[in-house]
Amino acid sequence: MAHAAAADHHATNTGVSNFKLGFWTFLASECLFFGTLISTYMVYKGTALVGPYPAEIFDVIHTTISTTILLFSSLAMVLALHYLQHARKNLAILWLGVVIAMGAGFLVMEFQSYQKYIGYGLTLTSSTFGSSYYVLTGTHKIHVFFGMLWMGILAWRIHRGKIAAPQAEQVEVAGLYWHFVDIIWIVIFTLVYLIP
C-alpha cells in the first residue's frame, strides 16, 4: 500500500513505478494496434487477385535467420539490463550495442527481402497481399528502428554517467518495448510466413 508521507510522490499502490505500469498499459494498446494490422493481413490472405503470391516469393530460410537475429537481440536486451542493474556499466553499453547491431541486421535482411519481392512484382499497390504485407511489416520495421534509436540514446546516457544502476528502470522499460516488438514479429513470422 502507499505511504502516507505527503512529500513522497514516488510511493505507488502497487509498488510498481508509474512509468513501468503506464508502459505496460501502453503495450496493451499496442496489442490492438498490431492486432488490427494482423487481422487485416489474415482477412486478405488468399484474396489477392494477381500475383506474385506468398508461396512463390517467400524465402523462409532467409526470414528464419532474420527472425533468429531478432530473437537473440531480445536476449542481448535482458543482458544489457542485467549488467546495468549490477552496475557493470561497460557491459551494459556493450550489450545495448549488440541490440542495436542485431536490430540493424534484422532490418538489413528484411529490406533485402523487400527488394527481392519488389523485383518479383509485389508492391504496396499491386494487390491486397502487397498492401497488407508491406503496411504490416513496414509498421513493424518502423517500430524496430525507433527502438534502435531509443537504445542508442540510452547507451549514450549510460556512457555519460546520467543513467546508472538506480536508474536501470529506464532501460527496463525500453527493454519491455523491445521485447514487445520481438513478440509481434514472432506472431508475424508464424502467421505470415509459415501458416499457409
Add this chain to the structure above:
Amino acid sequence: MSSVATEQSPVHGTSHGEETGLWSWITTVDHKRIAIMYFATATIFFFVGGIEAMIIRLQLMNPEQNLISPEFYNQLFTMHGTTMIFLVAMPMAVAFFNYVVPLQIGARDVAFPRLNALSYWIFLFGGIYLNASWFVGAAPHASWVGYATLTSSQFSPGLNTDFWFISLSILGIASIAGGVNFITTIVNMRAPGMKMMRMPLFTWMTFVTSFLLITAIPVIAVALIFLGFDRLFGTVFFNPTMGGDPVLWQHLFWIFGHPEVYILILPAFGVISDVIPTFSKKPLFGYPIVVYAGILIGFIGWGVWSHHMFTVGLGPIADSFFVAATMIIAIPTGVKIFNWLATMWGGSIRFTTAMLFSVGLVAVFTVGGLSGIMHASAPVNLQQHDSYFVVAHFHYVIVGGAMMGLWAGLYYWFPKVSGRFLSEKLGQWHFWTTMVGFNLTFFPMHFSGLFGMPRRIYTYSADLNVAIYNQLATVGALIFAVSAVIMVVNIVKSWRSGEKAGANPWDAPHLEWSIPSPPHHYNFPELPNVQSREPLWNAGEREQILAVTMGEAKEEPHMPNPSYWPILLAASITLAWALVMTGVWWIIALGIIPVFFCTLMWGLEPAFPEGH
C-alpha cells in the same frame, strides 16, 4: 520555502502558490487547469457543432428546400457528428476525469502530468486543424463514419476526406495518452485505504472508459492509416476492383465505433452515480453491482459491433451472434437504471439542477435504450437502418444520456472548481429548456424515421408526409439552442458573482469535498486515510480526514514542474500529420524530425524539481 497564503484565493480557479498569466496556462501540468481548458474548449466546439446543426435543421424544415447546396449539407452533417463526438462529448468527459479523479482518490495530480497537458494541446490543435477545412472550402463530407468507397480518392477526390482522416489520427493520440494516464493514476495513486472497491463510481467509470479508449482507438487509428494509404499511396485495402473489401472498413470502424459509444456514456453514468446518492442522502444502492455492470458493459461492448452492419449481408449466423450480444448488453445497463432508482427510493431528495439533469438522464436514456433494443433485432433493423429512427435513437442516448450526465456534473462540481454555486434559477431554466427543446427536436424523428425519411439527405419530397416532424424538430432545435446560451450565461455570471460555496456545499460523501473550494494547487496538504466508500458520511472517519485535508501544508509539497514541451510536441505532431496531406514521402519524413526532437527533450527534462 515560501509560506502558503492564508486567504481563500479569488474565484479564478487558481489556488495559492500558483502562477497566473498566459504563460503559466500554456506550460501548466496541473490537472485542474487542464480540466478547465478542456471544458472551455469543448464548450466552444459545442457551439460550433450546434451552429452546424441549426443550419441543418433550417434546411430540413420544409420539403424540397434549397437554402444550401447538397455538398454543403454533407459537410455540415459530417462536421456536426465528428465535432460533437470527438471535440465535445469526449473532451468534456475528459475535463471531468481530469478535475475530479485525482481529488476523488486522494492524489496530488495524475500519473503523468506532462502527458496530460499534451493530450489537451493535441485536442486543441487537432480540433483547429479539422475546422480549418471550412476555411479552404473542403470540410469533410462523407459522414462521421467515413465509409469506403465513398472516401476513396476516386469518389472523394478533394481534400475533404484528407482533413478528416488526418484530424482523427491526431486526436486519437490524445485519447490513448489520456487512457494510459488515467489507468495508471487510478491503479497506482490512490490514497491510503482507498481500495479499488471504495472508489467513487465516477472514478470507476473513468477507469473502464480508459480501458475502452486504449483498446478501441488503436483500431480506428489503423483503419485511418489504411484509408490514408489508399488515398495517398494507392494501396488497395478498400478497393474492390483490386480485391479489397469496403466492408472491412465498416468492420474496423465499428470495432472502434461501438466501444466508442460506451466511451461516451460511461462517464455520464459515473457522474450520476455520484450525484444521485448525494441528493438522495443515501449511499448508492448496490455499489458492487453497479461497478461490475460497468465493467461488463465495457467488456461486452467489444462484441456487438456488427449490429451497425445488419444491412450489409454478413449472413444469418453472424447476424444472430451480434443480435444476441447486443440484447445481452442491455442487461447490465438496465441493472444500473434500477440501482439509481433504488438509490432514490426512500431517500431524502433535493432537486438541485444537478439532480434534475441526473434524473432526466435516467428517463431520457431509457427512451434511447428502448429504441436501441428495437435496432438490436436484425429484421427490424432492416427497416430502421439509415432512417431518422436511428438519428432519434443516438441523439437520445448521446445528448439525453452523455451530455445531460456531463451537465449534471457541471452543476455538481462547479462549486468545487470555482468556489461559487451556479445559479439554481438559471439552472432550472437551463434544464427545462433542454428537456423541452431536446425532446421536441428528437422525439418526432422516431416518426419521420419509421415513415421512411432516410438520414443524411439534404432535402425530402413533400409526398413523404414528414414535413410536420421536421418542423417540430426545427422548433425544438431553436429551443435547445436557447438552453445552450442559458448555460453559458450561467457559467459566466456565476464564475464572477455566484453565491459562494464552501468545501462541501452539497454535504456529499467523497474526498473531493474534503478540501477547500477551489482547492490548493497541491490538492491535499497531506494524503488522507480512507476507511469506507462514503468517507465524509461516517462520523469518526469524517473528522479524522477533515483534520488532515482542511489544513494548510506545513511545507510546500513537491509538485511537478510546468513545461513547454507538451504544447511544442502537440504542435509538432499536428504539423507532421498535416504534412501527410502532401502525400510526398520525404516531406512527411521531415515532419517527423520535430516530433522526435520534442520527445527527446521532454524525456531529458526532469518531471519534478531537482533534489526530490
Add this chain to the structure above:
Amino acid sequence: MSTDVSAQSGDHAHAAKGPGEDHSSVAGYIWIGVILAVVTFVEVAVFYIEALEAVEVPILVILSTAKVILVVLYFMHLKMDHKALTWLFMSGVILAVFMVSALLVLYHVLPRMALSL
C-alpha cells in the same frame, strides 16, 4: 533476478558480485534464448515437413504462443512482477486475440459454412 518491485527503480541491495553470481541469472536468460531459437527451428521444420501438413496450423500456433509466453514471462519479467501488470497487459492481448479470431471467422469460416446452408 530481482523479485522485489519496490518503487525505487531497479535498486538492488547487493553491489556487483563476482562472476559466479552473475552467471546464475545470465545463464537462465541464455537458456531461454536457446529454447526460443530451437522452437523457431522446429516451427520451420514443421513448415517444411509435408507429412505434418494436416496438423501444421495448430502446431505452429501452439509453438509460437509458447515463444511469446516465454518472452513475456521471463524476458519481460511479467511472471515475477506485480499481478496488476499482468492484468493490464492481458486486457489488450485478450481483446486483440478476440478481434483477430472474430475477423477470421467472419471472413474465412462463415462464408464457407454459408455454402452449405
